[in-house]
Amino acid sequence: MFKKIAIMLIIPILLLGAGCTPSSTIPKNAVVIPPIEDVKDTVIRDIPSLEGEQKTAAINTEPESEYEIRLINQTWVSPAEVKIGNLYPGATAEWNLRIHNGNDASIEEEMYSMITDPEETVVDLNIKSPLANEDINKVVIISDNKKDNLVIISYNSNDRSLKISGFQPQAKRILTVKYKSWTGFFVEYLVSDEKRPGYALAPIEAKDWVIIEDSTPVLAPKETKEVLISISIPNDAVVKDNKWEFWTVAGERSGGTVQIQMATRWLVEMRN
């Protein structure tokens, strides 16, 4: 009899245990990304799938090969919209924003007027575009001062500066710098007054909750890069609205008069 009772109790315990095991290994603030049923390959493929809810007639009628070539040769950002559900103070949600660079590498030629101080032989020079592959061996630098004997020592990608030695102290010259550049992008947080019906503007504090892993990515020609966007709400935060929206915008640092950027909508729904 005891054996039967014991078995009857052990079986439910085992079943309960099986049910608890996966749960107990997931941290409380874990992000659970459910399978996407009617849309595919959101994160895996470099090229957005032809399949999806929002296909357009123009895209559908285009042969896939042409479509993919077009995607390779143009700059794009994906996804257009991310939905976060059941978020709560203390939790974190994250998603990769994918940015594709459709540009080719370009050759830059820049001129600088420079005067060195007494005893100054090493100078940091900020170039305008990101140096391709950060390869200083491919940079050509020419001085019109014959007493200069210039050597590029290093490149700092954070401020796009070349450290150059061999300057004649207390002298002036015109420098010509030629180099191959890749494309610099920006990714920024934005609150827009353009909201989905039913959604409020993001709380002011949300700007501090959203972490952009790399806000100034540099992309090689035809490269697709994933930039992790995390939203982490502090435990003690009070969020007034149940549903709110923020945007991230990404684009090339063009330097032109008209700056193009692509905005991804982030729709957040708090847990009740």
Next chain:
Amino acid sequence: MKNFLKLRILAVVIALTLALIPAGSVMAASTADVTVTATPEYLAMTNSENTWAIGAVAESTTVWWTVGDVAPDPEPFELSDMKSMVINTGSIASDVKIKGIDFTGGVGWTLDVDGTPGEDNVSMKWGIVGTANAAAMTYITKTDAIFISDLAASANQSWCMNLETSTFTDGEAKSGTITVTIFKHV
């Protein structure tokens, strides 16, 4: 002795059961909560002309970013007047917003939005095919405002701009940026 051992085992089992049941419930309720989903849509846009090198600008005048850099004539505006073309090269119908900033350089120029630019103020406006005349163009403000609504994938919109100046207090070079943002149409 054998029965005593069974009783002890049973007691341990019951204790374990009671201990695990509530813990299991709490864990189940607190996990699998946060969900993140997205669809494989992508946003992309081109603008055929991204620069406007205005050059020297006189006080109290209007300069045009049109074909030929002149005021459209005849009115309303025609396609042949348009300086640039925005194309939605993304996969979904999208809206496009536009905004400007104050110009920098020297004392700067403040972007005016009511048509009466004061000292060191300028105003900028955009127009499209069919815009009746210069007065009917839309002011570019420092906050995002709708520029194109529901632009289908592969569709395009040609456009132009002008800049109206007032009086200046310095002669330093100025620069400003117009930001055009594309986002999913709802």
